[in-house]
Each structure stands twice: as C-alpha cells, then as structure tokens.
Amino acid sequence: MTIFSQIVAGEIPAYKVAETNDFLAFLDINPLAEGHVLVIPKKEIDYLFDLDDLTYNAMQIFTKIVATGIKAAIPCKKVGMAVVGLEVPHAHIHLIPLNNVDDLNF
Ligand code: 5GP
Numbered sequence: 001m002t003i004f005s006q007i008v009a010g011e012i013p014a015y016k017v018a019e020t021n022d023f024l025a026f027l028d029i030n031p032l033a034e035g036h037v038l039v040i041p042k043k044e045i046d047y048l049f050d051l052d053d054l055t056y057n058a059m060q061i062f063t064k065i066v067a068t069g070i071k072a073a074i075p076c077k078k079v080g081m082a083v084v085g086l087e088v089p090h091a092h093i094h095l096i097p098l099n100n101v102d103d104l105n106f
Pocket of ligand 1: 003012014015026027028029030031038083084085086087088089
C-alpha cells in the first residue's frame, strides 16, 4: 500500500482540500510554495500515464477545479502543474502556486 493510499484510507493524516468518490486533493507535506497541492486518484496506480483514458480525463477536470480553487485562495500569478512521480509510486499531479520564473527552480 502506498503512502497516498494510506492517506485515502485515513491511516495517515493529510490536509484535504477537495475530494470526490474517485479523487483526492491534499497539501504536500514538503511544499515548494504555500498552497502546494497533490491530486491523486484514490485507486492505487503507479504512474499518472498508466491511468485509463476515462480516469485520466476525469482527473484532469478535477485538477482544473482544484487549481481554480487554489488560485482563488492563494495570492499567485499562476498555478503550475507538474508530473514527477520519482518519490511516491502512486499517480499524482503537483499543483504549485507561482509568482515569478525563479519559482520554477525546483
Ligand atoms: P514525486 O513522487 O512526484 O517525486 O513527489 C512526491 C511528493 O509527495 C513530494 O512532493 C512529497 O513532499 C510528497 N509527500 C510524500 N509523502 C507525503 C505524505 O506522507 N504526505 C503528504 N501530504 N505529502 C507527501
């Protein structure tokens, strides 16, 4: 079970910002900027691009809704979106409030 599945199961605490039956958004424990959010499918799949098309598309729509909420809540120019997946083998998208190009040096 991944650490993110443990968050979904409520076994590890996380600050949840949005949730549906299939997806969860929560604050990153080691944020690159205030309001850094991770969006995950509740179903445990290793990597974002392993998702079936239906789930992938639904997750992108959920991610857009979450990003719009972040933009409203956190003063920033843009909400950056990144796919990394080097640390946690559970599909996720990073949403990171950004203000200038220096913020991209992560
Ligand atoms: P990646 O797999 O994309 O390289 O990075 C995984 C991200 O998950 C990192 O930004 C890391 O800070 C975050 N992360 C790892 N473990 C936890 C955790 O237990 N709780 C939360 N909220 N975030 C975590």
